[in-house]
Amino acid sequence: MTLLTHRYRAIDEAVAAIPDGASIMVGGFGSPGTPFALIDELLAQGQRDLTLIKNDANEPGIGIGKLIEAGRVRRLITSHIGLNRDAIAAMNRGELEVTLFPQGILAEKIRSAGAGHHGFLTDIGQGTEIAAGRREIELDGQRWGIEPALYADFALVHAERADRYGNLVYRATASNFNPLMAMAADTVIAQAYRVDEPGSLDLEAIHTPCAFISQVVEVARETSDQGRRAHVS
Amino acid sequence: MTLLTHRYRAIDEAVAAIPDGASIMVGGFGSPGTPFALIDELLAQGQRDLTLIKNDANEPGIGIGKLIEAGRVRRLITSHIGLNRDAIAAMNRGELEVTLFPQGILAEKIRSAGAGHHGFLTDIGQGTEIAAGRREIELDGQRWGIEPALYADFALVHAERADRYGNLVYRATASNFNPLMAMAADTVIAQAYRVDEPGSLDLEAIHTPCAFISQVVEVARETSDQGRRAHVS
């Protein structure tokens, strides 16, 4: 792991570690928690043939929607892409390979990797097409589906605040998949609206301890797509 | 589940729901996080033939050490009882059945139940006597041990603060097994030094959301065994 003393970086330098063909977990449920600035930097740097893992495909024109439109995503592992008609169209044209899991199963596959396991036993989806072809095991007189852990090379996560060791605090519903992905990926790049000196965050209020974070970058709230959504109700 | 409006109870009433023969998870790692007041109430009420699940056996004369000395515990599922010579003696006399797991495996067996799974796949302990007899499965070219989820009828947990719906905040290293057990047991009784009206706790600082809590009781800091340990260094 990166030494604690070497984690606070410039955004271009942090994202430059990602090669073509990488698998990347991206935090966020809809807009909240989506690391828009890191995604925009990835778009600018040009990495391609990416496998993305994200709860959803954002909405057209923002977040990973931009990467999908630019043809940079080979595969998307997700739970729901209903709010991004462009992603649905790319899937239907065969240009984007989409793998769908129930949302809580996707979360737990990621958490399983993050906890250092190799999978878990579940009854979710038994009897539906979601479980078709899933490997099963009998235990305690019942059949259980085996859901393997989902790993990734990188994770891009968004936090409200951080310190330069990488301790993270999330806000409101911007937590969602971020803390899980922060544990699961080999290299974790966090963006935060504010990065302070160690000691600035309350001990008990830290959601992701710095042990999991490889790089932390500070991003301006104003340059984020946060709050500039197509869909506002 | 108990309605939100019916959760704030007197300690004797909350503990009276526990029958003889119950399986009970008890929070705490050493003294911090141990629900001393709930344990003392259980001691006073006289339930017996209990199965306890706790990281350790506390120390002689406090916490679950009292229940063990009083002969009320049939079985203890734990990770380490080295600080309680009485528990070791009871085990060696055959009066206390002790089941030992590695600490992180014990935590995850509980968390697995709390997450609504039935177990997980691990490589921890492969090649040691801990894994002897453990069921295995081959996946992705490697053998993995299957660790079944660990359930319980009740959990007794300790928090620093709460609201009367059962939202909980833990302090310092008093968190440990408490949030995991709060998710895993069918009925969860929480004690807190202070129980306030809903809205008194910061949204993002709540560690255990009230959805998991059945009963919450207020206990005085002074009457707790906290800080009255035999072993102080």
Add this chain to the structure above:
Amino acid sequence: MSADQQRMLARAAREVIPGQIVNLGIGLPTQLFHYLPDELEVLVHSENGVLGCRPRAAGEVPDWDMIDSGGAYIATRPGASVFDSAMSFAMIRRSRVDVTFMGAFEVDELGNLANWKIPGKFSPGIGGAMELAQKVRRLVILCSHNDKHGNPKILERCRLPLTAERCVSRIVTDKAVMDVTPEGLTVVDIAEGLSVAELREATEAELIVDENRLGRF
């Protein structure tokens, strides 16, 4: 919103007991929000990671970090908490949600539910619906009795891919309130002005009706 929908929502709101934890699915169920006043002490769960949602008050500035699972900007009530997706679905799988309201493409006599996929036409992913349907203590379906072409949605057997098997407790439509029972679909309430014969005509499933015990809504 149509008068029928308002009537359905008012009827559905009566399913909620003060002190419960409630999840509201995307679409019409979300509107139930407005039928649950603060004094009920009901906490609304949204699977993106919040317990204790309320609708924004008129003129209340949106908080860009605070949405429900449908993407609407919401606010919170006293006793609320926020958390990650693993915690949110742990609550669901551990059946800590007392009652969930969901829409449906099809429901059947056995309580099977189909509401996520129309093969070849609509398959954006199941989101959180499967775990909610399978694990909630009580699942109430809130949907129109017939589709826009007039075809029945309350069937003998679902034909679309299932969300979950035998998961539905009660169905509230514009025409009736029906319980899934071991004997079959039992009509609890019928819409004002509708006859039992008209209701049967609009329904594929067999309906059990005891005219003496039938409520109106």
Add this chain to the structure above:
Amino acid sequence: MSADQQRMLARAAREVIPGQIVNLGIGLPTQLFHYLPDELEVLVHSENGVLGCRPRAAGEVPDWDMIDSGGAYIATRPGASVFDSAMSFAMIRRSRVDVTFMGAFEVDELGNLANWKIPGKFSPGIGGAMELAQKVRRLVILCSHNDKHGNPKILERCRLPLTAERCVSRIVTDKAVMDVTPEGLTVVDIAEGLSVAELREATEAELIVDENRLGRF
């Protein structure tokens, strides 16, 4: 603490790089605490749920809620966090701890470690040792070279039940610093005043020694 132990601790502290995350096992390794000054920016992990421990300053009032895994009342340094046991062991299993120091009953040439059980005599449970030993990036053993009866603890093969297989990187004793290598145990440093012959005499395992490259401590 004996002079030998102080010398071992000072030597072991040189294994820590500023900016690392370090776990200190119960017993002698815990004392390493005092050899890691604040300016090193090292975060000490304790598996009961804290990252960033430091020893209490002289006269500092104990916080009853703040202990390390050995039960000592500790304090924290800037950048510290507290968390539950699942998070704590996720860090361990995901190899987020850079280096762990542990005591030993026995270590062998292959890097096998036994430090939790003596059948029939001592079996209080393995606690967190197994996961730390198996998953840490670098495991340094800190133990006396011989037991209190003078028997060697650095063996050809461990005889006691293992904590983990092939997990040890380096061994620091009162007599030597040894690395586990594919070729066998290679002596890095030898204690001041000790001859290689005396060291071999006190050791069951074969030792690889290059006298020209041997350090003293």
